[in-house]
């Protein structure tokens with residue numbers, strides 16, 4: 451129906467006060483830049499619609515957002531966890547599990563890497579600062595500054611999906627998270643860590659393309675084109 455261009459579904463955030471599903475333009479403009487058609491997936495409780503979006507979309511992006519209900523990884527929500535979006539949680543965990551089951555290309559961004567990891571049976575830190583010893587001397591992962599600012603480096607593991615995307619061992623990224631992957635899901639491998647050991651990217655190498663990144667490449671590409679690469683790769687396999 452879109453004359454052969456890949457259709458990329460992007461999940462949206464739900465604003466409870468305004469009762470609105472929304473998404474920053476950086477996400478869908480990145481997809482347009484790469485020659486594909488972005489489709490915004492609204493947050494809805496109607497499960498048949500989740501299935502229909504999976505069917506319509508050639509690839510899925512799980513976008514950034516609030517914290518995931520800790521019940522999904524067998525914990526209670528701690529005081530240092532923040533806003534929870536329950537309908538979005540159940541919808542995105544469903545989309546991630548189904549995409550993995552049918553090998554539909556999947557890119558998880560920030561919250562998205564955490565959704566993928568949890569959907570595949572892994573766990574996350576509810577707060578990296580509260581749940582790691584101060585001896586670890588964690589970096590500033592919840593940056594104060596413009597969204598395009600690249601605040602910390604990541605070390606990319608050779609022969610991983612992410613290495614094949616960027617072709618180098620070290621890049622700088624932005625950082626807007628206080629949570630991160632802790633127990634890596636079965637079938638997944640760590641693709642990159644920051645210098646303090648926080649996991650910044652995972653992939654499932656047995657799939658066509660399943661990559662999760664802890665940073666926000668959509669906020670970086672306008673100033674630094676190498677950050678379009680994860681989107682280009684997603685679209686190239688769709």
Ligand SMILES: [Mn+2]
Pocket residue numbers: 590591602624625626627644648650664
């Ligand atoms: Mn970070």
